[in-house]
Amino acid sequence: MSTNSDLHTIVALVEDRPGVLTRIASMFRRRGFNIASLAVGKSEQAGLSRMTFVVEGDEYTVNQVTKQLDKLIDVIRVTDITTQEIVARELALIKVHANTANRGEVIQIVQLFRANIVDVGAQSVVIEITGEEDKINALHDLLEPFGIIEMLRTGLVAMVRGQSDGRTSDSVGLEAYGQSSNGHGGHSSVTEASPNAAKQD
Amino acid sequence: MELTGAEIVCESLLKEGVDVMFGLPGGAVLPLYGALAKYPAIRHVLVRHEQAAVMAADGYARTSGKVGVCSATSGPGATNLVTGIASAMMDSIPIVAITGQVPRAAIGRDAFQETDVTGITLPITKHNYLVMNVEDIAPAIKEAFHIARTGRPGPVLVDIPKDVLLDERTEFVWPDKVHLPGYNPPGEAPQEQIDRAAELINQAERPVILAGHGVLISRAYDELRLLAEKAQIPVITTLLGISSLPTDHYLNIGMPGMHGHAYASWTIDKADLLISLGMRFDDRVTGRVKDFAPNAKVVHVDIDASELNKNVKADAPVLGDLKVVLNQLLPKVETNVHLEWIKHVDTLRAEHPLNELPDSQELPPQYVLTQLARATRGESIVVTGVGQHQMWAAQYCNFQEPNTLITSGGLGSMGFEVPAALGAKMGRPDKTVWSVAGDGGFQMTLCDLATAVENNIDVKFAILNNGVLGMVHQWQELFYEKDYFSTVYSGNPDFVKLAEAYGIAGIRVNKREEVEGAIQQALETPGPVIVDFVVKPDENVYPMIPAGESVNEMLEQPPVETSGEKAV
Numbered sequence: 102m103s104t105n106s107d108l109h110t111i112v113a114l115v116e117d118r119p120g121v122l123t124r125i126a127s128m129f130r131r132r133g134f135n136i137a138s139l140a141v142g143k144s145e146q147a148g149l150s151r152m153t154f155v156v157e158g159d160e161y162t163v164n165q166v167t168k169q170l171d172k173l174i175d176v177i178r179v180t181d182i183t184t185q186e187i188v189a190r191e192l193a194l195i196k197v198h199a200n201t202a203n204r205g206e207v208i209q210i211v212q213l214f215r216a217n218i219v220d221v222g223a224q225s226v227v228i229e230i231t232g233e234e235d236k237i238n239a240l241h242d243l244l245e246p247f248g249i250i251e252m253l254r255t256g257l258v259a260m261v262r263g264q265s266d267g268r269t270s271d272s273v274g275l276e277a278y279g280q281s282s283n284g285h286g287g288h289s290s291v292t293e294a295s296p297n298a299a300k301q302d
Numbered sequence: 303m304e305l306t307g308a309e310i311v312c313e314s315l316l317k318e319g320v321d322v323m324f325g326l327p328g329g330a331v332l333p334l335y336g337a338l339a340k341y342p343a344i345r346h347v348l349v350r351h352e353q354a355a356v357m358a359a360d361g362y363a364r365t366s367g368k369v370g371v372c373s374a375t376s377g378p379g380a381t382n383l384v385t386g387i388a389s390a391m392m393d394s395i396p397i398v399a400i401t402g403q404v405p406r407a408a409i410g411r412d413a414f415q416e417t418d419v420t421g422i423t424l425p426i427t428k429h430n431y432l433v434m435n436v437e438d439i440a441p442a443i444k445e446a447f448h449i450a451r452t453g454r455p456g457p458v459l460v461d462i463p464k465d466v467l468l469d470e471r472t473e474f475v476w477p478d479k480v481h482l483p484g485y486n487p488p489g490e491a492p493q494e495q496i497d498r499a500a501e502l503i504n505q506a507e508r509p510v511i512l513a514g515h516g517v518l519i520s521r522a523y524d525e526l527r528l529l530a531e532k533a534q535i536p537v538i539t540t541l542l543g544i545s546s547l548p549t550d551h552y553l554n555i556g557m558p559g560m561h562g563h564a565y566a567s568w569t570i571d572k573a574d575l576l577i578s579l580g581m582r583f584d585d586r587v588t589g590r591v592k593d594f595a596p597n598a599k600v601v602h603v604d605i606d607a608s609e610l611n612k613n614v615k616a617d618a619p620v621l622g623d624l625k626v627v628l629n630q631l632l633p634k635v636e637t638n639v640h641l642e643w644i645k646h647v648d649t650l651r652a653e654h655p656l657n658e659l660p661d662s663q664e665l666p667p668q669y670v671l672t673q674l675a676r677a678t679r680g681e682s683i684v685v686t687g688v689g690q691h692q693m694w695a696a697q698y699c700n701f702q703e704p705n706t707l708i709t710s711g712g713l714g715s716m717g718f719e720v721p722a723a724l725g726a727k728m729g730r731p732d733k734t735v736w737s738v739a740g741d742g743g744f745q746m747t748l749c750d751l752a753t754a755v756e757n758n759i760d761v762k763f764a765i766l767n768n769g770v771l772g773m774v775h776q777w778q779e780l781f782y783e784k785d786y787f788s789t790v791y792s793g794n795p796d797f798v799k800l801a802e803a804y805g806i807a808g809i810r811v812n813k814r815e816e817v818e819g820a821i822q823q824a825l826e827t828p829g830p831v832i833v834d835f836v837v838k839p840d841e842n843v844y845p846m847i848p849a850g851e852s853v854n855e856m857l858e859q860p861p862v863e864t865s866g867e868k869a870v
Contacts, residue, residue: 116484124424131425161611168608174429174449177484
């Protein structure tokens with residue numbers, strides 16, 4: 102089993118009902134998988150939520166994560182989109198020390214990053230930034246010398262870009278939602294025993 | 303007509319064809335029992351402890367091929383189900399457990415006998431439900447049965463608050479289908495996976511089939527035999543795969559792993575291809591993974607995608623229902639004789655036989671099992687718990703028909719053997735059922751002898767009574783410097799008198815000469831019988847591959863004592 106420990110971005114379409122998050126979190130805990138970030142919200146379909154996981158682990162681990170996720174009854178579709186063309190964004194709120202003496206400097210940095218100041222107090226400002234993880238990390242590093250009072254990050258949300266093969270969403274083929282969609286065969290790239298499986302020799 | 307929630311549960315059970323369930327009532331589930339009284343088509347077997355309810359449902363499911371059903375009340379009733387649910391999860395047994403919960407308004411307030419049973423059973427059920435509205439009961443139960451029995455089977459728990467069972471009424475509407483978009487168990491395997499597997503099988507010179515529980519669950523025993531015979535491939539059955547091919551079939555070469563047949567483990571070691579069918583490469587099978595089957599490629603067929611490449615990397619993973627997959631595969635597999643290889647396996651069999659029984663005054667426990675197998679011609683159902691008696695049963699008994707060894711394989715739960723045997727007998731009333739127990743496991747669940755008596759469930763209980771927790775004792779002897787701390791039972795009851803107390807026959811056996819007669823007497827006595835076999839206390843199970851080691855470290859014989867370290 103390979104050893105490169107990496108971050109993988111996984112999106113999952115799940116039933117929007119009580120306990121789903123618990124089931125998923127419980128599975129991660131019990132099998133010792135590490136979640137670097139997790140973001141959940143409504144999807145375009147009523148009754149379904151979409152989750153974005155950033156998971157830490159080697160290829161073996163991530164393979165297991167996707168399969169174990171897929172095994173949960175409330176999880177409809179799981180896709181590891183790490184190697185695909187994706188749009189990935191995170192939002193952060195950063196409260197930083199800023200007074201009349203250095204506020205200008207802070208504003209300048211914020212403008213450079215195309216971030217926004219959403220609150221100004223006597224001794225602090227709150228900055229809102231959206232972007233890929235690296236951009237947020239970079240802003241964080243530049244603000245650190247001013248003294249960061251509080252930071253909150255939403256975790257990554259990610260989406261596959263429009264594909265040349267016409268495939269546009271992980272929910273394609275789910276028109277049957279609302280009726281029972283039966284039949285065999287997997288319902289995601291995960292269930293097909295994976296093409297990267299047979300690489301032992 | 304509008305029905306109460308409890309009546310809807312009963313109607314739903316009838317729709318699912320349930321004719322027997324095991325349980326024990328209490329406050330929160332009492333409305334269900336009130337309704338059950340009006341549904342005589344559902345036989346309710348009252349147990350003495352909820353663990354027996356779920357384990358009896360397990361035994362019933364395995365022998366009947368139906369979903370086993372059990373019920374318990376909230377709080378302690380529900381928590382007493384936990385061990386049996388975990389065992390069913392590990393062994394992929396279809397069970398629906400229905401539990402009462404405190405009324406909705408009391409949930410979350412630490413009410414009397416409240417526990418979060420859906421939370422507790424989250425990781426040990428295939429799925430579970432907390433049903434908060436009366437209209438949701440019928441769909442939840444239909445889904446529960448569907449999920450329990452399809453794909454890789456498993457236990458499903460349905461928790462229903464008391465007031466949902468009692469206070470609300472609605473029309474009973476049985477849904478015509480389930481709505482589970484996230485659940486699509488595989489059937490046929492993709493063609494390219496079949497082709498790749500067939501290619502490896504046809505190329506192999508030293509193939510071996512590892513037949514697991516999936517063969518029995520998928521009812522693929524005929525296909526297994528056809529595959530083995532067509533290409534002359536030796537078959538090794540895992541503990542839970544035992545009885546998927548008759549023990550005396552010429553291609554059956556036993557059980558692998560920690561306490562398997564030595565020749566089976568050596569066969570795996572020499573093989574160039576493992577054809578793994580519905581098994582999950584448990585650590586008791588593989589030992590140290592990197593030294594397991596070092597020369598073999600792996601074809602791995604499973605219905606659960608997460609099992610593929612989980613413990614052992616597969617060269618040809620195949621995702622599908624085993625029976626369907628084998629039917630896809632059979633025409634692609636070429637007829638073969640594997641003459642050299644079969645000859646080699648025969649040599650391994652001759653060179654590494656099961657050990658001869660000790661020539662002792664005291665009764666060797668293995669002897670009891672050889673006699674049991676002989677007396678019943680491999681035609682009875684043997685139910686075991688976990689430990690030495692379980693391994694000896696697997697090594698020495700023979701099994702002619704599918705699903706005739708019922709054992710807590712994955713969880714390895716002591717006490718399984720008594721209640722599971724009750725369920726097994728109810729699932730196959732035409733079969734003789736032997737509950738083979740150690741004195742330790744037997745005492746964990748013997749309270750349900752009363753259930754056997756009350757319902758006249760004709761199970762023969764064979765206790766291999768060595769007065770110790772045998773397998774633990776064995777590990778202490780081998781790995782903990784013979785410090786037999788807390789493994790000696792000095793206060794065991796007189797099991798013959800215990801039988802008498804329950805009003806059933808009890809037989810004590812001390813000598814070899816008495817074994818055959820006692821077994822005959824038990825078989826001829828109608829109703830439950832306890833046979834207390836007082837066996838040699840320090841007998842150990844061999845061969846043994848110590849945990850985390852490989853076939854190269856296998857102890858085929860007891861290790862030779864080094865100077866000054868004689869056991870007392």
